[in-house]
Amino acid sequence: MFCRMVKFISCCLLTLISFSLGTAADQVILDSKLTQSVDQEIEKNRAEMIKIRRFLHMNPELSNRELETAKLIASKLSSLGLEVKTRVAGTGVVGLLRGTLPGPTVAIRADMDALPIQELNTFPYRSLNPGVMHACGHDLHMTIALGAAMVLSKVKDNIRGQVKFIFQPAEEGLPPDEEGGAALMIKEGVLENPPVRAVFALHVWPELETGTAGYASGYLMASSDNFILTIKGKGAHAARPQEGIDAIVLAAEVINNLQTIISRSIDPVEPAVLTIGKIQGGTKANIIAEKVEMEGTVRTLNDTVRDKIPVLMENVIKGITKSYGASYSFRYEKGTPPLYNHPDLVQALLPALESALGPERLVAVKPQMVAEDFALLAEKVPAFMFLLGVKSPGLASTAPQSLFQSR
Ligand code: NI
Numbered sequence: 001m002f003c004r005m006v007k008f009i010s011c012c013l014l015t016l017i018s019f020s021l022g023t024a025a026d027q028v029i030l031d032s033k034l035t036q037s038v039d040q041e042i043e044k045n046r047a048e049m050i051k052i053r054r055f056l057h058m059n060p061e062l063s064n065r066e067l068e069t070a071k072l073i074a075s076k077l078s079s080l081g082l083e084v085k086t087r088v089a090g091t092g093v094v095g096l097l098r099g100t101l102p103g104p105t106v107a108i109r110a111d112m113d114a115l116p117i118q119e120l121n122t123f124p125y126r127s128l129n130p131g132v133m134h135a136c137g138h139d140l141h142m143t144i145a146l147g148a149a150m151v152l153s154k155v156k157d158n159i160r161g162q163v164k165f166i167f168q169p170a171e172e173g174l175p176p177d178e179e180g181g182a183a184l185m186i187k188e189g190v191l192e193n194p195p196v197r198a199v200f201a202l203h204v205w206p207e208l209e210t211g212t213a214g215y216a217s218g219y220l221m222a223s224s225d226n227f228i229l230t231i232k233g234k235g236a237h238a239a240r241p242q243e244g245i246d247a248i249v250l251a252a253e254v255i256n257n258l259q260t261i262i263s264r265s266i267d268p269v270e271p272a273v274l275t276i277g278k279i280q281g282g283t284k285a286n287i288i289a290e291k292v293e294m295e296g297t298v299r300t301l302n303d304t305v306r307d308k309i310p311v312l313m314e315n316v317i318k319g320i321t322k323s324y325g326a327s328y329s330f331r332y333e334k335g336t337p338p339l340y341n342h343p344d345l346v347q348a349l350l351p352a353l354e355s356a357l358g359p360e361r362l363v364a365v366k367p368q369m370v371a372e373d374f375a376l377l378a379e380k381v382p383a384f385m386f387l388l389g390v391k392s393p394g395l396a397s398t399a400p401q402s403l404f405q406s407r
Contacts, residue, residue, distance in 0.1 A: 006147035008356030010038045015352045041151040049147045054125035056139035060114030060132045063170035064180045066091040080153040089184035093167040099159025107164040107199040110145035111138045111171035137204030182373040201374050201385045208389030214365035215386045217346040221339035222299035224371035227332045235290035244288040245326045251292040261312045273299040299369045339375035342382035
């Protein structure tokens with residue numbers, strides 16, 4: 001699976017170059033001698049790639065703290081003869097592979113950070129860092145990108161153009177009061193010098209069988225915005241409600257009415273999710289709560305819907321709190337936009353994906369309402385992110401099969 005992916009990434013990057021050179025999507029054909037050399041290089045590097053992946057898995061680091069990870073990546077890329085920039089957006093690393101022939105630049109992006117989760121696996125290469133784990137598979141993303149660098153650096157005489165390897169910190173979110181992730185990489189010019197014509201990424205996907213890949217042309221993932229809402233009433237004795245304004249009763253009404261935004265005010269064929277994931281209020285069983293605080297997230301696949309929801313939310317909140325004589329504060333923060341896969345690019349890359357995986361291993365997937373900050377790169381240049389199946393054979397799927405449509 002691992003090696004097939006490196007082959008795919010390598011072929012994709014080569015295909016992307018043809019695509020960027022202006023070859024029509026259905027006419028991009030890779031030289032069979034070149035793909036043979038790619039296969040040979042993959043075999044030569046197989047053991048090292050497995051070693052790298054296990055090392056990364058054993059040494060996970062949290063967002064914006066990927067120091068040792070960055071060191072390993074930078075030294076590997078330098079040893080392959082790439083031009084390497086470190087400390088991009090904090091701990092990020094960017095490697096540039098120059099093909100011998102002139103041409104455009106295409107990029108692959110791999111995220112570097114792990115999650116604050118205690119690993120419970122018992123295999124020998126489990127995490128050595130207590131409470132931190134590569135539970136989102138970014139160790140695999142990095143290894144596949146490094147594998148592609150290892151392979152492509154050996155066939156650079158046949159490469160027309162440049163391949164930029166972008167290793168991005170802090171995809172999982174930022175520590176408080178810090179900048180980072182894709183946004184900061186873009187701000188620091190990762191898509192410039194040389195300018196990137198197309199960018200490409202993958203994410204491991206536990207609902208898809210190992211050896212398969214899921215793709216979507218157009219939207220793959222949702223926008224992700226967050227909000228904090230505080231409802232302020234008036235405390236009183238529980239037995240004397242007429243003297244207070246019950247923030248808990250108000251909150252219940254607000255929560256139910258916020259859900260009607262999705263069910264009654266948004267076009268039912270436009271996906272949208274509003275979830276309140278945290279709520280806190282009151283102090284004691286016999287006191288009417290003065291204050292309730294809640295936090296939530298809004299996901300959409302459409303910018304018009306995305307802009308409309310916070311306005312509708314505030315109308316609901318304002319109307320209900322006013323009718324009870326209460327007040328509120330509402331902070332709505334826009335996060336990542338929806339992730340859009342450029343249809344022409346998807347079309348151009350599907351044959352490479354199919355040839356690397358084997359026939360009938362490609363699955364068309366519906367858009368997912370999770371989010372990825374790769375969407376920010378995809379806003380700037382044509383992009384393609386696909387989902388790499390990592391479900392072990394025989395294990396039950398953790399998601400309904402109806403999520404996926406056979407191609
Ligand atoms: Ni992830």
